Amino acid sequence: MKIKGKYIIAGALGVISIALAIGYLQYKKLMNYTLSFKGIKLKKASATELNFDLFLNFVNKSNLKFDIVEQDYSIYINDVFLTKAVNYSTNTVLPTSASIMGVNINFNPTQAYKNLKGGFASMLLSPQMLKLKIDMKLKVKLYGIKISIPFVYETTLKEILTPAPTT
Numbered sequence: 032m033k034i035k036g037k038y039i040i041a042g043a044l045g046v047i048s049i050a051l052a053i054g055y056l057q058y059k060k061l062m063n064y065t066l067s068f069k070g071i072k073l074k075k076a077s078a079t080e081l082n083f084d085l086f087l088n089f090v091n092k093s094n095l096k097f098d099i100v101e102q103d104y105s106i107y108i109n110d111v112f113l114t115k116a117v118n119y120s121t122n123t124v125l126p127t128s129a130s131i132m133g134v135n136i137n138f139n140p141t142q143a144y145k146n147l148k149g150g151f152a153s154m155l156l157s158p159q160m161l162k163l164k165i166d167m168k169l170k171v172k173l174y175g176i177k178i179s180i181p182f183v184y185e186t187t188l189k190e191i192l193t194p195a196p197t198t
Contacts, residue, residue, distance in 0.1 A: 057173065057174075058178065060093040060094070060095055061093060061095055061097065061171065061173060062180070063091075063093045064091050064093070065088075065089075065090045066087055066088065066090075066167075066182055066184060067087065067088045067090075068087060068184070069087055069131055071083050071084065072086070078140065079141060080138075080139060080140075081136075081138055081139075082137045083135075084134070084136070085134050085135075085136050086131055087131070087132045087184075088130075088131060089122075089124060089129065089130045089131070089132050090128075090129045090130075091124045091125065091126060091129070091130070094126045094127060095126060095173065096123070096126050097123075097171050097172060097173040098121050098122065098124070098171065098172045098173075099121065099122040099132065099169050099172075100119075100170050100171070100177070101119055101169070102117065102118040102132060102167065103167065103169075103170070104118075104136075104165055105165070105167075106136065106138075106163070106164070106165050106166075107166070108162070108163060108164075109160075109161065110162070110164065111146050111147055112146070113143055113146070114136060114137070117134075159187050159188070159189040161187060161188035161189075163188065165183070165185075166183050168180070168182075169182065
């Protein structure tokens with residue numbers, strides 16, 4: 032009995048469909064996470080340069096172990112672009128655990144002041160008016176395949192400066 036081409040094509044399509052379905056289910060598991068603000072460590076502050084490390088809590092709620100191989104951040108204050116930051120160090124995220132991710136941010140506060148059209152002082156006096164938006168793209172390596180996870184984190188200066196409640 033000779034195998035016909037149409038059976039080979041049907042079998043190949045079945046295998047590809049099953050592989051895509053399994054890949055989609057793994058992606059959905061991978062997207063089960065939370066990301067929150069951890070803290071800031073100031074390194075240098077001057078009129079021409081502000082350099083600090085930003086730390087975020089990444090809580091993996093899935094049962095998957097994966098590596099975050101690249102972090103790409105675009106930072107906005109009141110919807111005005113401030114700076115871009117990239118971290119190429121690999122972070123291993125264990126199943127159902129929390130990991131701390133850090134990125135170094137460096138920008139010129141004088142240029143930021145000009146971009147914000149002089150409203151920076153009034154925003155510092157009323158911290159609820161300063162809206163921080165971080166547009167992130169995390170590149171994740173799962174089973175040897177790179178996957179991009181987009182995330183937008185929005186907060187205000189007031190929320191950052193308010194201490195976390197202790198229970």
